[in-house]
Amino acid sequence: MLQVWLLVDLDSDTSVPVFQVCEWHSPEQLKKLLDLELRDRGEPESEILQRCRDAIRYSVKTSHPRFFNQLYAGMEPYSMVASFIAEAVKTNLYTYEVAPVFTLMEDAVLRKMIKVIGWEEGGDGIFNPGGSLSNIYAVNLARYRYCPDFKEVGMFSAPRLVILTSQEVSRQSRVTELRLSRVFFRGRMIPSALEEKIKLAKSEGAVPFMVNATAGTTVLGAFDPIDEIADICEKHNLWLHVDACWGGAAIMSKKHKHLLKGIHRVDSVAWNPHKMLMASLQCSAFLVRDKTSLLQRCHSARASYLFQQDKFYDVSYDTGDKSVQCSRKPDAFKFWLMWKALGSRELEQRVDRALAMARYLAEEIKKREGFRLVLEPEFANVCFWYLPPSLRNLPESPELWKKLHTVAPVVKQRMMKTGSMMTGYQPLGEKANFFRMVVISPQVSRQDLDFVLDEIHNLGKDL
Amino acid sequence: MLQVWLLVDLDSDTSVPVFQVCEWHSPEQLKKLLDLELRDRGEPESEILQRCRDAIRYSVKTSHPRFFNQLYAGMEPYSMVASFIAEAVKTNLYTYEVAPVFTLMEDAVLRKMIKVIGWEEGGDGIFNPGGSLSNIYAVNLARYRYCPDFKEVGMFSAPRLVILTSQEVSRQSRVTELRLSRVFFRGRMIPSALEEKIKLAKSEGAVPFMVNATAGTTVLGAFDPIDEIADICEKHNLWLHVDACWGGAAIMSKKHKHLLKGIHRVDSVAWNPHKMLMASLQCSAFLVRDKTSLLQRCHSARASYLFQQDKFYDVSYDTGDKSVQCSRKPDAFKFWLMWKALGSRELEQRVDRALAMARYLAEEIKKREGFRLVLEPEFANVCFWYLPPSLRNLPESPELWKKLHTVAPVVKQRMMKTGSMMTGYQPLGEKANFFRMVVISPQVSRQDLDFVLDEIHNLGKDL
Numbered sequence: 001m002l003q004v005w006l007l008v009d010l011d012s013d014t015s016v017p018v019f020q021v022c023e024w025h026s027p028e029q030l031k032k033l034l035d036l037e038l039r040d041r042g043e044p045e046s047e048i049l050q051r052c053r054d055a056i057r058y059s060v061k062t063s064h065p066r067f068f069n070q071l072y073a074g075m076e077p078y079s080m081v082a083s084f085i086a087e088a089v090k091t092n093l094y095t096y097e098v099a100p101v102f103t104l105m106e107d108a109v110l111r112k113m114i115k116v117i118g119w120e121e122g123g124d125g126i127f128n129p130g131g132s133l134s135n136i137y138a139v140n141l142a143r144y145r146y147c148p149d150f151k152e153v154g155m156f157s158a159p160r161l162v163i164l165t166s167q168e169v170s171r172q173s174r175v176t177e178l179r180l181s182r183v184f185f186r187g188r189m190i191p192s193a194l195e196e197k198i199k200l201a202k203s204e205g206a207v208p209f210m211v212n213a214t215a216g217t218t219v220l221g222a223f224d225p226i227d228e229i230a231d232i233c234e235k236h237n238l239w240l241h242v243d244a245c246w247g248g249a250a251i252m253s254k255k256h257k258h259l260l261k262g263i264h265r266v267d268s269v270a271w272n273p274h275k276m277l278m279a280s281l282q283c284s285a286f287l288v289r290d291k292t293s294l295l296q297r298c299h300s301a302r303a304s305y306l307f308q309q310d311k312f313y314d315v316s317y318d319t320g321d322k323s324v325q326c327s328r329k330p331d332a333f334k335f336w337l338m339w340k341a342l343g344s345r346e347l348e349q350r351v352d353r354a355l356a357m358a359r360y361l362a363e364e365i366k367k368r369e370g371f372r373l374v375l376e377p378e379f380a381n382v383c384f385w386y387l388p389p390s391l392r393n394l395p396e397s398p399e400l401w402k403k404l405h406t407v408a409p410v411v412k413q414r415m416m417k418t419g420s421m422m423t424g425y426q427p428l429g430e431k432a433n434f435f436r437m438v439v440i441s442p443q444v445s446r447q448d449l450d451f452v453l454d455e456i457h458n459l460g461k462d463l
Numbered sequence: 464m465l466q467v468w469l470l471v472d473l474d475s476d477t478s479v480p481v482f483q484v485c486e487w488h489s490p491e492q493l494k495k496l497l498d499l500e501l502r503d504r505g506e507p508e509s510e511i512l513q514r515c516r517d518a519i520r521y522s523v524k525t526s527h528p529r530f531f532n533q534l535y536a537g538m539e540p541y542s543m544v545a546s547f548i549a550e551a552v553k554t555n556l557y558t559y560e561v562a563p564v565f566t567l568m569e570d571a572v573l574r575k576m577i578k579v580i581g582w583e584e585g586g587d588g589i590f591n592p593g594g595s596l597s598n599i600y601a602v603n604l605a606r607y608r609y610c611p612d613f614k615e616v617g618m619f620s621a622p623r624l625v626i627l628t629s630q631e632v633s634r635q636s637r638v639t640e641l642r643l644s645r646v647f648f649r650g651r652m653i654p655s656a657l658e659e660k661i662k663l664a665k666s667e668g669a670v671p672f673m674v675n676a677t678a679g680t681t682v683l684g685a686f687d688p689i690d691e692i693a694d695i696c697e698k699h700n701l702w703l704h705v706d707a708c709w710g711g712a713a714i715m716s717k718k719h720k721h722l723l724k725g726i727h728r729v730d731s732v733a734w735n736p737h738k739m740l741m742a743s744l745q746c747s748a749f750l751v752r753d754k755t756s757l758l759q760r761c762h763s764a765r766a767s768y769l770f771q772q773d774k775f776y777d778v779s780y781d782t783g784d785k786s787v788q789c790s791r792k793p794d795a796f797k798f799w800l801m802w803k804a805l806g807s808r809e810l811e812q813r814v815d816r817a818l819a820m821a822r823y824l825a826e827e828i829k830k831r832e833g834f835r836l837v838l839e840p841e842f843a844n845v846c847f848w849y850l851p852p853s854l855r856n857l858p859e860s861p862e863l864w865k866k867l868h869t870v871a872p873v874v875k876q877r878m879m880k881t882g883s884m885m886t887g888y889q890p891l892g893e894k895a896n897f898f899r900m901v902v903i904s905p906q907v908s909r910q911d912l913d914f915v916l917d918e919i920h921n922l923g924k925d926l
Contacts (some may be wrong), residue, residue, distance in 0.1 A: 022563075028778050030563055036571035038799070042806035048541065051803060052548055055796065058564045060553045069561055075553065078511065083550040085515055088541060089522045089534070090744055097879065100485075100493055101522045108499035129592035130788040205478055219768050281553055282790060305889040305899065310869075312876040316489050325593040327745060333518065336501070340514060343505035344554050406773075413775040416560065426768040436768065 021067050021165025022060045022420035028292070030058060065443045066421040067449065071218065071246050076278040082337040083280040086330045093127075093328040094306055094320025096313060102330030103317055109332040113271065113285055116251055118264030124295050125287040126322050127331040131245035134270035135212070135287035137295075139163065141268060141288060142210040142239035144298035162201045164194060164238075165212035167222050182325055189213055189224040195232050210239040216247020216261050219428055220374070221381030223247055227262030232364070240266040245284065247379060249276035252344065253351040259378065276354060276380065276440050277347060279335045295322040350442050354380050357439045362451045368453055374434050382437040386411065386456050388463040405432035407463050414459040421455055484530050485884035493521060528906045529914065534709050537904025539741040545800040546743040549793045556590075556791040557769055557783025559776060560904065563794030566780055569748065572795040573749060574625035574801070576734065576748055579714055581662060581727030587758050588750040590784050590794040595813040597733035597749035598675070600758075600787070602626065604751060605673040605702030607761035614665050625664045625703075627657060628675035629687050652676055652687040658695050673702040673914040678723050679710020682891055682899055683837075684844030686710055690725030703729040708747065712739035715807065716814040722841065739817060739843065739903050740810060742798045758785040815906050817843050820902045824912045831916055837897050845900040849919050851926040868895035877922040884918055 005390065025033060034054060043051075061067060061076035068364045085103070093106065105253060110125040117123075118190050128134045143161065166189040194211065201208045213224040233240040242263060248271030250256040251263065263269065267289050274283040288295055300321045307321055320326050358380040365371040365384050368390055374383035385404055394400045408425035417419050422435045437452065488496060499519060504512075522529060526538035549565070556562045556569065574589040580586075591597045605622065629652040657674065664671045674696050676687040689705060705726060711734030711884040713719040715725065726732065730752050736748040751758055763784045770784050783789050801812065821843040828834040828847050833855055837846035841867055857863045871888035878884050887899045900915065 025563070026776060027559060027563070027567060031567055034564065036567055036799075038571065038802045038807070040807045042804050042809055046805075048800065048804045051800065052544065053546055055568075055800075056552060059554060060561050060563065062553045062561065072553070072555065080550060081515065082518075084547055085518055087546040087550065087743055089519060090525045090538065092535065092744060093534065096490060098523050098525065098885075100488065100490070101497065101518050101686070104490060104494055104499055105518075110503065112501045124755045129792075130790040132788045132790070134516060136787075162757045280550055281555060282792060303681070303725075304891060305825070305887055308872070308889060308896075310872045310896070312872065313489060324544060324597045324599075324775050327593040327595070329485060329592075329745060336499075337511065337514065337518075341505050341508075341511045344501070344503045346505055382846060409773045409775065416775075422561075424768055428770060433771075433773070461838060461882075 019066075020061070021064045021422050022416060022419045023058060024305055024419060025058065026418045027401070031056065035349065046446065047142070050176070054336050060422065063441075064441075065445070066439060068121060068437050068439065068452070069422040069424050071275045071438055072281060072440070073276070073438070074089075074170055074278050074281065074443050076338050078338040078341040079278065079280040079283075079334045080263075082334040086333055090130075091330050093330050094318065094323075094326055096315075096317035097311070099330060102333050103319060105336045106319070106330070107317075107334035109336050110285065110287065112339070116288055117269060117287065119289050120264075121289075122291055123287060123289045124293070124322075126295060126319065126340065127286055127328065128284050129130045129282050129329070129331075131243065131270050131272050131327070133216050133324070134245070134272075134284055135241070135243055137286045137299075138212070138239075138241035138268045138288075140324075141290070141294055141298050142241065145239060145294060146207075146209040147289075148297075160206040162206045162208045163210045164201075164208055166214045166217075188217075188222045189229060190230040191225060191232060194229060195236075198232070198236050198238070201457065208236065208238055210241060213240065213266075214247075215242050216250070216379055218246065219426060220383060221379030223259045223378060225262075226260060226266060230262045230265040234265075239268070241270070242266050243270050245270050245272040246275050248272070249347075249351050250355075250379070252277070252347045253350065254304075255352055256355055273335045277335070277352060278350070278440065279331075279338060282329075283331045284370065285332075285335050287428055288460035299324055300328070308417070341368045353442055354439050357444060357446070357449065358382050358437075360446055361439060361452075364449065364453060368457075371453065374428075374431065380439050382439070383434050385432070385434045386460055388422060388460050390463065401432045407460055408433040408435055410463055411435075411456055411460040415455065418459070421452055423452065479503050482529075483524070484527045484880060484885050485882045486521060487882060488521065490756070496521065502721075516661040519625075523885065526906075527903075528904060528908070528911050531902065531915070532591070532885040532887050534738045534901055535744060535903070536743070537741050537906050538918040539743065539801050541801040542743040542746075542797045549796055554793050556793050557781065557786075557789055559778075560774070565796050566782060567756060568799045569782070569795035570780075571751065572749065572799050574644055574804070577750055580750065582750075582752050583727075584752075585754055586750060586752045587754065587756070587785075588748055589758060589782065590788070590791065591747050591749055591793070592788070592794075593744050594706065594735050594747050596735050596787070597735075597747055598704070598706055598710070600729045600749045600762075601675070601702075601704035601733065601751075602673065603787075604753070605704065605755055606758060606762050608753075609670075609672040609701060611760075616846070623669040624673075625669045625671045626673045627660055627664075627671055629677045629680075636901045651680075653693060654688060654695060656690040656700075657692060657845045661695070661699055668744060671699065671701060673704065674719065676703065676705050677710075677842075678705050678707035678726070679713070679842055681709065682844065683846060684710070684842030685838060686841060688725075689723060689729060693725045693728040697728075700840065702731070705729050706732070706733050706880045708733050708735040709738050711735070712810075712814050713818075713842070715740070715810045717811065717819075721817055726870035736798045739814060740798070740801075741813070741903065742794075742801060745792075746794045746797050748795075761781060762787055764789070788858055816905055817903050820907060820912065821823050821845050821900075822907070823909055824900060824902060824915075827916060831920075833920065834916065837894065843902050845870070845902070847900070848895070848897045849923055850915055851923050853926065864895045871896040871898055873926055874898075874919055874923040877916065884915055886915065894898045 067073050091099045113302050114123045146436045198208045204338045213229050237442040250259045269287045272284040274281050360376050361382045370387045425433050427433050554562045559566045661671045676692050678686050709788045730751045735746050735747040736742040824845045827842050833850045835848045851853045888896050891897050
């Protein structure tokens with residue numbers, strides 16, 4: 001196993017200090033450093049090896065314990081080994097015939113995730129290249145259940161379908177072209193507002209058919225109250241999908257699974273183990289409670305060259321027809337191997353640790369002068385403003401917020417150029433730019449979190 | 464560089480003869496061999512290492528020179544090294560800030576592909592997880608160009624849009640829910656029939672807005688006459704998309720690029736370098752001739768936590784908003800590194816070699832008793848029937864074809880159980896089950912192709 005690590009060690013370049021998260025160059029500078037042009041003649045191995053070293057050197061070190069920029073971070077060695085094996089055996093997961101091992105592993109992982117969710121009668125699922133696609137799958141299935149002959153009759157004779165949603169789902173709507181109703185976005189969905197919206201849509205002659213709730217929003221890490229939403233969906237016979245791409249990991253923890261209370265009642269879940277559980281990119285599961293092959297019936301294209309019905313084995317193991325994209329990487333293997341090596345208990349401890357570290361960071365922020373929480377975190381997202389000394393004595397006013405809005409982008413620029421750490425920032429609604437720290441990796445220590453606050457102060461105190 | 468190969472060498476298991484393409488076990492048997500269950504407690508490293516060995520052992524050896532089952536095959540070592548690096552640096556390709564190197568490499572590869580296609584004024588593009596998604600992107604863009612306010616007005620006030628297509632595109636339609644017109648599927652699109660269909664649709668009050676042509680169909684390897692179709696699309700102002708996922712590689716060859724004559728006139732192209740050019744899975748490009756940011760305008764969701772407009776660098780390098788799925792793997796790197804190492808000339812030679820080998824196979828089939836070509840191949844797909852001696856003297860009759868239909872599945876079963884080779888079979892329209900050989904890898908020799916025909920005869924002569 002250790003030999004696999006040679007590749008990573010191989011390319012450590014002693015001229016770059018190991019503590020840098022990134023070595024910033026502008027696109028124009030980096031283009032010159034990389035010599036990107038593709039030519040008629042190839043290059044000798046020694047130059048290709050240098051290209052590999054350069055690719056690693058100038059890439060952001062997302063496994064660095066001071067990388068907090070996205071909803072993924074850190075390096076899970078078992079999962080990385082699995083991803084190397086998956087690359088080397090070069091498998092496309094559409095039929096059992098070409099992917100016997102990974103087909104069964106995907107099935108085993110999906111079954112286990114379904115069990116953890118609490119669908120006692122089982123369910124179905126598929127791994128997708130990213131959570132956005134899983135959410136699109138949910139829209140497809142909800143619509144298919146509502147109107148199975150959609151494809152035959154076309155959009156034009158169908159009723160005016162409406163999805164009710166908390167978090168932004170405009171990507172899905174861009175593909176599926178359904179009317180969205182999205183009013184009650186204030187961190188979390190308000191059940192009474194949801195029910196009003198359903199009634200309003202019906203009174204306008206539209207047909208609400210689906211609610212899209214979120215477990216762990218991207219910026220704030222907010223959880224919609226699934227149990228209460230499920231009550232409403234049952235009453236109105238709506239498909240309830242939960243985008244738990246980010247927050248799904250909480251279900252592994254006895255201490256934190258209450259965040260997802262009611263998830264055993266929903267129709268479908270998107271959950272990305274490549275986020276808090278640290279499986280290699282990408283590892284995104286779509287899970288559905290249905291047991292009537294809805295996934296296959298909705299997406300089947302019956303390609304005669306893949307899904308022959310006169311095969312000599314049980315063709316229900318040919319899962320490719322459940323997907324929109326047909327060709328799929330064996331992403332489940334990356335989660336299966338690490339789960340096998342770590343066990344559920346270690347996964348649980350990692351979740352608990354990440355949330356304890358987030359809690360530590362939030363408490364530190366409350367203690368420190370010049371730092372202010374945007375809101376009390378309920379998950380691993382810690383959102384806060386940094387006020388440089390020049391702003392600390394200004395009264396609360398639009399002018400203060402206007403000035404504060406310009407602080408985070410400058411601090412971000414400076415941290416990128418220093419390479420000391422990376423964290424995200426963004427505005428949200430009326431709120432001025434704030435930092436979003438996301439604590440995931442078990443490699444992160446309290447010292448790293450103290451460093452983050454010290455460094456933001458150092459980089460921004462003159463502003 | 465050689466050290467990377469340790470991983471692959473590491474897992475060769477001397478108890479499995481090296482010449483086996485696969486070691487067949489039924490799903491039930493394999494489940495027992497793999498111990499798939501995920502438990503509370505993890506397993507020690509020695510057991511995990513055995514799990515890795517087992518995963519490799521029981522997986523199909525798609526890099527074996529006698530694997531002809533899909534439109535991918537063989538191992539391209541440079542591309543595999545790139546895929547290992549991409550896994551190790553764990554990058555998501557949505558912003559320049561987190562993916563500086565791979566953003567620029569994707570841009571460089573896309574520009575080069577656009578140049579090869581012959582769009583002299585440039586264009587735009589993006590790598591996707593698979594060709595089906597690229598084809599969906601084409602539908603989105605064509606529709607967006609026709610009706611930019613689609614999302615705002617919704618499907619229900621839009622006209623009845625129609626796509627005209629040759630190859631099966633039901634996957635796209637399943638997602639996009641557009642009316643398809645697909646009558647002229649007979650290997651290749653018939654331009655006069657296309658124009659008739661356009662007129663018919665218009666006379667029915669529908670709005671044809673897009674033609675989907677195919678360069679290299681999956682089963683037969685047929686090429687639609689792009690130049691003639693482009694004439695019709697220009698005349699009727701229709702978006703012309705070419706699904707060149709499989710056949711796109713021909714454009715690298717001076718000898719064979721005539722197959723794609725007219726491709727410089729089309730609006731968009733899907734081209735998968737993971738097929739004939741052998742980049743690691745997955746490597747799928749979507750290319751668009753538009754220079755007005757259509758891709759971004761159509762798909763943008765403007766996530767505030769990724770695409771801040773107050774960043775300190777040129778945010779046009781943040782490509783994530785061009786995609787539907789947002790998170791993307793740096794697939795372009797896998798093609799960039801191999802192109803850099805091999806040069807365009809070696810890529811050209813590989814295409815020429817693959818097509819020469821396919822031609823050799825077709826000629827052998829014509830020479831051998833009991834083998835019959837389905838049609839003269841124009842690309843790397845060689846489709847043929849094998850008639851066991853018992854069928855050779857039967858007159859042409861429905862009964863002969865009915866018997867012949869049962870031969871390929873049995874031969875396939877026997878070759879899987881022997882593990883000696885893998886090739887696909889399928890029916891097509893009225894045609895009885897036939898074998899489809901696809902010759903891609905430069906590792907394949909004439910001896911391998913002779914073996915294939917000998918082996919099919921050996922496995923099926925008693926039928």
